[in-house]
Amino acid sequence: MRGEAYANASYTFYAAQADREHLPVTARVYRRTASVELDEHFREEAALAGVAGSDADNLRAAIAGETYETTTMYPTFAREAADDGDDNAAALFTEIGQDEASHLAAYQAALTVVETGRGRIPDPPVADAVEVPAGGPQVHSARTLADLDTAMHGEALAHARYTLYADRAAADGRPALARLFLGTAEVELHEHFAGEAVLYGLVGTTPTNLTKSIAGEIYEATVMYPTFASRADAAGDHQAARLFLHDAADEAGHARAFRQLLDDPR
Numbered sequence: 729m730r731g732e733a734y735a736n737a738s739y740t741f742y743a744a745q746a747d748r749e750h751l752p753v754t755a756r757v758y759r760r761t762a763s764v765e766l767d768e769h770f771r772e773e774a775a776l777a778g779v780a781g782s783d784a785d786n787l788r789a790a791i792a793g794e795t796y797e798t799t800t801m802y803p804t805f806a807r808e809a810a811d812d813g814d815d816n817a818a819a820l821f822t823e824i825g826q827d828e829a830s831h832l833a834a835y836q837a838a839l840t841v842v843e844t845g846r847g848r849i850p851d852p853p854v855a856d857a858v859e860v861p862a863g864g865p866q867v868h869s870a871r872t873l874a875d876l877d878t879a880m881h882g883e884a885l886a887h888a889r890y891t892l893y894a895d896r897a898a899a900d901g902r903p904a905l906a907r908l909f910l911g912t913a914e915v916e917l918h919e920h921f922a923g924e925a926v927l928y929g930l931v932g933t934t935p936t937n938l939t940k941s942i943a944g945e946i947y948e949a950t951v952m953y954p955t956f957a958s959r960a961d962a963a964g965d966h967q968a969a970r971l972f973l974h975d976a977a978d979e980a981g982h983a984r985a986f987r988q989l990l991d992d993p994r
Contacts, residue, residue, distance in 0.1 A: 729773045731948065733888035734881050736766040737921050738930065741860040742937040748861070749934050753994035761982050769975050770888050776968050779892060783900055786893040787839040790909075793886060794832035798825050801882070805875040812869035817876065817927050824879075824920050827853075831912050838905055849904035852911020858922035862936075865929035876928040883921040887913045938990040945983035949976045 743758035780786060802825030809818035834850040841847040867873060894909035931937065953976035960969035 729770055729777065729779070729888070730881055730885050731952070732765045732770040732773065733884040735944065736762045736770065737880070737884035737887065737917055739765065739941070740917070741922065741925060741931050742934070742941065744860065745862055745931050745937060746934050751934055751989075751993055754934055754938070754989045757985055757989060761985070764978065764982075766888055766891070769978065771892065772971055773975075774889075774892055776971065779889065780896050783893075783897050783902060783905060784839060784842050786896060786909075787835050787842060787905075790835045790890065790893065791832060791839065793882075793889075794828045794835060797882065798828040798832055801825075801879070802828065805872075805879060808875060809867070809869070809872045812872055814867040814869050814872040817867050817872050820923055820927065821875075821879070824923070827915065827920065831915075834908060834912070838908055842902070842905070849902070849908055852908045853915050854911065855914040855918045857918040858926065860922050860925045860931045862931050862933050863926070863929055866927045873928065876924050880921050880924045880928065880930070883916045883924065887917040887921065890916065934993070935990060938986050942983050942986045942990065945979045945986065949980035949983060952976075953979065 739758045739762035743755045743762065746752075746755035746758060774780065781789075802821045806818045806821035806825065809815070809821060830853065834853070837847070838849050841849050865873060867876070890909045890913035894906040894913065897903075897905035897909060925931065932940075953972045957969040957972035957976070960966070960972060
């Protein structure tokens with residue numbers, strides 16, 4: 729699930745780069761593939777894993793994640809970046825940690841409303857969207873790069889989980905809670921992940937992005953998912969094994985599509 733969430737996020741910004749390079753077919757394929765990674769692969773895997781529970785359970789899970797990020801992960805990353813001379817990353821980690829504290833407070837207030845039936849769900853935050861143009865890393869330390877990578881994977885996963893939680897809240901007749909989850913998901917992707925991606929140098933030229941994407945899809949199709957399927961079968965989890973093999977076939981198709989676009993830019 730973590731890989732699918734990260735692919736969804738990365739492909740979203742690779743699509744924007746393809747737009748900037750006037751490659752509409754590539755942009756369209758990236759957006760379509762990003763949707764498959766989130767709306768099919770992530771959701772189906774999350775369903776088997778029981779990721780989404782009741783609205784109260786989902787809020788508690790979100791509170792735990794936001795608490796860790798605002799009290800431990802981001803302060804640690806900010807301190808390490810400052811020690812390594814990456815002041816731009818230190819400032820960003822500090823800012824995002826403060827944002828996560830706001831998300832934490834909103835989720836805590838929402839949980840009180842869900843549990844007591846009294847009060848009002850907080851309004852959703854509004855993302856200050858960050859553009860992620862092609863470019864190399866803007867930090868110097870290998871540790872800062874590793875911290876950015878960890879943070880981006882966390883933000884991508886939060887975006888995916890909150891999207892799932894929003895669906896559950898809407899199905900349970902809590903549209904205000906759904907809006908809170910969706911608004912926070914947008915901040916995690918288009919502000920936090922994007923800001924970290926700029927410093928990390930995630931996005932390159934479209935040929936570079938396609939080359940990375942092909943390698944990732946081939947790994948998932950030929951190594952990761954087949955391995956997961958074998959383990960699931962051995963454990964008697966045959967439904968999971970079938971899903972992993974289905975996803976492996978999908979990823980092979982994604983690799984072929986990306987290869988065609990690399991060979992014939994459009």
